[in-house]
Amino acid sequence: MKRMTTQLRGLIAQGPTLYVPGCYSAMSARVLEEAGFEAIYMSGYGTSLSLTGLPDVGLTTMTEMVANARYIAQAVKIPLLADCDTGFGNAINVMRTMREYIAAGVAGVHMEDQVSPKRCGHVAGRVVISFEEAVGKVRAAVDAKNGIDPDFVIVARTDARGAHGGSLDEAIKRANAFLGAGADLAFIEGPTSADEVKRICREVKGPVFYNMTGVSPRFTVDEMRSMGIAMCISPNPLLRAALAAMHDLAKELKADGPAAETRFNARFKDHPLGDLHTFAGFDQVRTWEREYLGEEAMKKYADSVGHVPR
Known part of the structure; x- marks a missing residue:
């Protein structure tokens, strides 16, 4: 049997758009598997609220996030992409974070460029780290996973679009730099219109990851395919239900x-x-x-x- 990392990479590559809903526990992951999905996503928001009863503002630790990811990954026979927040520290911390998620059986992660403590990408109050530090953290993540499992998927996220002093121009610049640093997919959080999403798909020089929640517009799968979105998540419909x-x-x-x-x-x-x-x-x-x-x-x-x- 192929490793889960290889399976996820293959699902993304076969395209045109891989749609992946979110879970928050091993039980909810099994429900998605029962429904026939080929891959699933572990929501950081859902993990925080279900484990601690607290909002997604960086209050869950790496240990808690990895433990939840491990329970989910072991409960299903399909690949899991998991939220790993900011990587839980600087570039050196990120290297250990990648090792822990890989050891937990996760097929890939997305990591963002917010300052710590972070918060949900669709609420006010986000601040991002410097461009140089953000790129360095992506490089560290890629180097760490390449030493263990090169097929482990790295989705590099920027919150620059909605952060204090940020812009879509800055977000696209960061997304392309993250891809240049070795990330597999670029994730610009929080576009607020269809025109912004289309611009992202035109100007990002690599596979685009889309989070269809919060302030971001809704599309059908066919619409996303026509724009060239490689992968889309719906993080929390099961949590709300x-x-x-x-x-x-x-x-x-x-x-x-x-x-x-x-x-x-x-x-x-x-x-x-x-x-x-x-x-x-x-x-x-x-x-x-x-x-x-x-x-x-x-x-x-x-x-x-x-x-x-x-």
């Missing part, structure tokens, strides 16, 4: 108590994922038990009371 569903059920539970759960369970059992034990993987566990535990242990399990997945 989960929040909405949990909130609505929580209000029902508060109002009606256990009766609300009974009503919900009746609806859920008819859902494609309604057999929760099967989705969780108990069928596989039972197969492993029959293969490895022996007859005596299986007799004990057979005598226990409870739901046995199909």
Whole structure:
């Protein structure tokens, strides 16, 4: 089997536009895999909110981000692109960050040029580091991954478009410099119109990565293909859907108590994922038990009371 890094690189190369939705946990990653996606994305916003209950303002550590990425990568059989914020420090820190993400089984990362602590690329208050330092960090990331797995994908992101004192001109300049430093794709965060996106696609001298969220315009996949966008992410639709569903059920539970759960369970059992034990993987566990535990242990399990997945 090809390495996940090689698989992701191949998916991007085959084009014309690889569309990758975001997850925030191993469970949500498995839902995307079940839906048939060929690759997935770990949202930094989703990681921060789901792990800490806090916004995406640089409060999650490298250890927390890598741990979440590891859980996700091990839960699925498709490649994972993950947010690695600013690389968690200067160029020297970035080198270790690449090693950690690669060791976690991630197929690629995107890294931005904000000052630390960073924040979500679609809220106010962003500041970017100097051009020279930003390019140096990309070079460090590329050199570090080339020493381990040259197929590991580096997406270099600039927030210069929306940062204090920034401009689209500066963002395009940085994007091209990042590609020149060895990045695989260039990511200009926060364009605010279709004309800006089209200009990015014309003037960036290499594959363009697009984040379709926040202030940025929405396109169909066909429209992105016509512009030449190589890869697009939708970071948080699953996060929003989960929040909405949990909130609505929580209000029902508060109002009606256990009766609300009974009503919900009746609806859920008819859902494609309604057999929760099967989705969780108990069928596989039972197969492993029959293969490895022996007859005596299986007799004990057979005598226990409870739901046995199909």
